[in-house]
Amino acid sequence: MARVTPQEYVEEVLSLVERIPEGHVMSYGAIADALADASGRNSARQVGTIMARHGGGVPWHRVVNSSGRMPPGHEQEARERLLSEGVPLKGEHVDMARASWRP
DNA sequence: GGGGTGACCCAGT
DNA sequence: TACTGGGCCACCC
Numbered sequence: 001m002a003r004v005t006p007q008e009y010v011e012e013v014l015s016l017v018e019r020i021p022e023g024h025v026m027s028y029g030a031i032a033d034a035l036a037d038a039s040g041r042n043s044a045r046q047v048g049t050i051m052a053r054h055g056g057g058v059p060w061h062r063v064v065n066s067s068g069r070m071p072p073g074h075e076q077e078a079r080e081r082l083l084s085e086g087v088p089l090k091g092e093h094v095d096m097a098r099a100s101w102r103p
Numbered sequence: 104g105g106g107g108t109g110a111c112c113c114a115g116t
Numbered sequence: 117t118a119c120t121g122g123g124c125c126a127c128c129c
Binding site: 032052071 | 109112113
């Protein structure tokens with residue numbers, strides 16, 4: 001029983017992404033877990049798809065996978081932005097141990 | 104109506 | 117953290 005429409009779920013995800021403080025990042029799973037009850041479904045994969053389709057208006061570079069890996073095709077851009085915000089990077093991936101953030 | 108795809112995750116090694 | 121294998125579910129053809 002979906003309490004919110006898919007569009008509202010997208011808005012929830014984008015809203016949470018905008019809430020991520022500078023210098024920190026959040027994993028897709030963490031976002032899905034934080035909004036799990038908002039729609040009754042929890043799948044990091046759906047969050048990733050949402051970001052791919054509607055992440056153009058939010059700091060998508062602050063969202064990475066659990067390994068600290070960046071979205072394919074935007075790795076360099078994400079790396080530059082994270083570095084500019086002071087996010088601890090470890091080579092080509094984010095240092096989750098220090099950058100991971102939780103609402 | 105059926106099948107493949109993907110900005111992923113977890114457990115075990 | 118890294119690598120492998122298996123699972124999950126909305127979206128697209």
